Amino acid sequence: MIIGENLPNMPWQDRPEGCKDVVWRYSENPIIDRHAIPSANSVFNSAVVAKDGAYVGIFRSDDRCMEQHLFLGKSNDAIHWDIEPDPLPLYNEKEEQVGVATGYDPRVCFLEDRYYVTWCTQFEGYHGPTIGVAYSYDFKKFYQLQSAFLPYNRNGVLFPKKINGKFMMFSRPSDNGHTPFGDMFLSESPDMEHWGYHHHVMNPTGWCWTKVGAGPIPIELDEGWLLIFHGVGTTCNGMIYSIGAAILDKDEPWKVKYRCKPYILHPETSYECVGDVPNVCFPCATLTDAATGRIAIYYGAADTVVALAFTQVDELVKYIKDNAM
Numbered sequence: 247m248i249i250g251e252n253l254p255n256m257p258w259q260d261r262p263e264g265c266k267d268v269v270w271r272y273s274e275n276p277i278i279d280r281h282a283i284p285s286a287n288s289v290f291n292s293a294v295v296a297k298d299g300a301y302v303g304i305f306r307s308d309d310r311c312m313e314q315h316l317f318l319g320k321s322n323d324a325i326h327w328d329i330e331p332d333p334l335p336l337y338n339e340k341e342e343q344v345g346v347a348t349g350y351d352p353r354v355c356f357l358e359d360r361y362y363v364t365w366c367t368q369f370e371g372y373h374g375p376t377i378g379v380a381y382s383y384d385f386k387k388f389y390q391l392q393s394a395f396l397p398y399n400r401n402g403v404l405f406p407k408k409i410n411g412k413f414m415m416f417s418r419p420s421d422n423g424h425t426p427f428g429d430m431f432l433s434e435s436p437d438m439e440h441w442g443y444h445h446h447v448m449n450p451t452g453w454c455w456t457k458v459g460a461g462p463i464p465i466e467l468d469e470g471w472l473l474i475f476h477g478v479g480t481t482c483n484g485m486i487y488s489i490g491a492a493i494l495d496k497d498e499p500w501k502v503k504y505r506c507k508p509y510i511l512h513p514e515t516s517y518e519c520v521g522d523v524p525n526v527c528f529p530c531a532t533l534t535d536a537a538t539g540r541i542a543i544y545y546g547a548a549d550t551v552v553a554l555a556f557t558q559v560d561e562l563v564k565y566i567k568d569n570a571m
């Protein structure tokens with residue numbers, strides 16, 4: 247059972263007739279075109295959340311100079327999006343604008359009284375990738391905090407509530423390029439600025455033998471945390487990014503209770519296999535409806551467009567358990 251709000255108007259399609267997969271794609275994929283922003287070369291790996299009966303999102307777009315920025319978007323149905331043409335401005339807590347959100351792979355997490363955005367930024371502008379953190383109460387003004395970790399690090403993903411009185415964030419220490427390794431770690435913080443008590447969560451193995459990192463914000467269940475993640479295997483033709491799932495312990499979420507041995511979604515369609523980076527499904531967000539157990543997964547496809555897939559919590563939990571490593 248999902249512990250969370252009801253979203254009766256979230257996107258949903260029943261599993262297509264004849265489909266036996268635990269996760270199925272939206273029939274109108276991709277939902278966001280690569281040119282959805284005037285300056286865009288591509289719009290992909292992006293995060294959405296529900297707010298006041300509608301939806302807001304933070305979108306990754308690489309422009310035609312191949313610079314990476316984050317953009318604010320709004321939607322009434324979480325499928326059709328109006329995305330701002332200019333990158334998201336960031337402020338410090340003295341209300342001074344400190345720049346625009348530069349970087350990639352945002353996640354958005356509602357936690358206590360505000361929305362946090364975490365993304366992959368450049369440490370002090372040029373020392374390599376690390377986790378940027380900003381918050382907003384209203385999606386009008388975003389206040390940037392200190393970067394969470396030393397470089398090189400990527401895929402900072404928050405838990406939607408404090409656990410044992412601490413903020414919790416996943417990360418995946420990396421290198422400065424297309425990292426050929428990577429384990430998932432979890433760190434604790436009393437104040438969202440000082441991070442420590444690092445725990446190892448998952449190693450790359452099986453279908454994701456190269457690297458593994460957190461995906462969307464974990465979903466709270468009565469029996470633990472449902473974690474949807476990305477994992478990568480390397481072939482003679484390059485890396486393949488697929489989507490996996492696991493259930494983590496509720497109070498000590500660095501402990502993996504069940505890790506699903508097969509992937510739950512793998513690049514197969516033309517928009518996942520053809521684009522700027524072929525063979526990528528990279529999940530950054532979910533929407534859930536606690537009443538029905540519906541889950542919509544937002545993922546970047548081929549580093550080019552945004553796509554949507556669906557699953558149902560009881561079926562996914564059963565699949566993870568039946569196929570646990």
Ligand code: BMA
Nearest residue numbers: 291350351424523526528549
């Ligand atoms: C990762 C990140 C992601 C991207 C993926 C595949 O290292 O850069 O944004 O989707 O590579 O290119």
